[in-house]
Amino acid sequence: MAEDIEETLLGGPLRYTRKEVEARSGVPDAYARRIWQALGFPTPPDDEVAFTDGDVAALVEIKDLLGTELVDEEMVLQLARAVGQTMGRLASWLGDVWLQRLGELPADEPAATDLVTAALAATEDLRPAFERLLLHGWRRQLTAVGMRAAATTAAAQSDPAAGIAHLAVGFADVVSFTRLSRGLDSDELAAFVERFEVTTAEVIAELGGRVVKTIGDEVLFVTAEPRAAADIGLRIAERFNEDPDFPQIRVGLAYGEVIQRLGDVFGTPVNLAARLTAIAYPGTVLIDGGLARALPQDAYDITALRPRPLQGLGRVRPFLLRR
Numbered sequence: 001m002a003e004d005i006e007e008t009l010l011g012g013p014l015r016y017t018r019k020e021v022e023a024r025s026g027v028p029d030a031y032a033r034r035i036w037q038a039l040g041f042p043t044p045p046d047d048e049v050a051f052t053d054g055d056v057a058a059l060v061e062i063k064d065l066l067g068t069e070l071v072d073e074e075m076v077l078q079l080a081r082a083v084g085q086t087m088g089r090l091a092s093w094l095g096d097v098w099l100q101r102l103g104e105l106p107a108d109e110p111a112a113t114d115l116v117t118a119a120l121a122a123t124e125d126l127r128p129a130f131e132r133l134l135l136h137g138w139r140r141q142l143t144a145v146g147m148r149a150a151a152t153t154a155a156a157q158s159d160p161a162a163g164i165a166h167l168a169v170g171f172a173d174v175v176s177f178t179r180l181s182r183g184l185d186s187d188e189l190a191a192f193v194e195r196f197e198v199t200t201a202e203v204i205a206e207l208g209g210r211v212v213k214t215i216g217d218e219v220l221f222v223t224a225e226p227r228a229a230a231d232i233g234l235r236i237a238e239r240f241n242e243d244p245d246f247p248q249i250r251v252g253l254a255y256g257e258v259i260q261r262l263g264d265v266f267g268t269p270v271n272l273a274a275r276l277t278a279i280a281y282p283g284t285v286l287i288d289g290g291l292a293r294a295l296p297q298d299a300y301d302i303t304a305l306r307p308r309p310l311q312g313l314g315r316v317r318p319f320l321l322r323r
Contacts, residue, residue: 025059038080163260168229171277177217226294233285248283252276255291275310285321
């Protein structure tokens with residue numbers, strides 16, 4: 001059964017050891033191991049047959065890329081790490097959906113071998129369409145990244161090549177999530193988290209922001225425009241304030257120069273937004289002074305609060321944002 005899964009999903013049988021892959025691809029074994037580990041996989045023993053024709057072809061592609069002026073070995077490793085993390089999460093999500101479908105069988109009826117085989121056959125039938133959709137989605141996202149880079153790095157005070165830009169950063173998290181999660185079974189908890197992620201992602205996308213990542217009960221997002229961040233924070237808080245069946249959300253926003261690296265963001269505004277979220281009352285939005293100054297004063301109700309000590313940032317004056 002394991003061999004059937006590997007052959008179906010990998011598009012061919014396992015044929016080669018590490019040394020055989022090195023000989024066929026022309027990529028040194030030490031560097032191929034680094035790529036494999038960057039993708040998130042353990043290095044197989046020397047004599048284990050663990051690689052396919054597809055693996056060899058991928059390394060040949062990498063070797064060709066390394067022959068261009070724009071690509072070097074470190075860049076390939078960075079991209080491999082990004083692909084490994086992103087595709088790993090996507091594959092886990094798809095795997096969960098597949099297992100849920102199998103789990104819809106009666107509890108006293110285990111997943112039979114022929115059912116799993118049929119599911120694998122269906123996966124192979126659908127794979128080309130999924131791969132086309134993934135490629136199209138990647139191209140749309142790459143276009144969006146290019147447009148954001150053109151707009152944001154022009155305003156950076158440092159070298160644009162360093163990925164530095166002025167952005168509004170926001171955190172939104174569920175109030176008392178730890179306590180609430182203790183009273184939910186695994187299915188209820190999964191549905192709870194998915195509802196939070198779907199709702200916040202829809203609001204962020206609709207108002208021109210970008211989801212950087214979600215961590216259970218918390219979402220991190222960025223926008224190029226300060227006003228878009230304010231509208232997103234207020235809309236998220238309002239959406240859950242209006243829902244009696246879901247706990248309230250608290251939001252923290254900050255504006256300033258951040259470092260963008262491999263899809264993530266770093267810098268003082270990120271830390272500040274996180275700290276503001278932690279001290280915000282349920283259902284409210286707190287912002288920093290930088291965002292308060294960047295917003296049109298006639299469009300929002302902005303109230304200065306007393307300075308508060310924030311871990312790692314000293315005393316900071318937060319501002320309460322309302323419509």
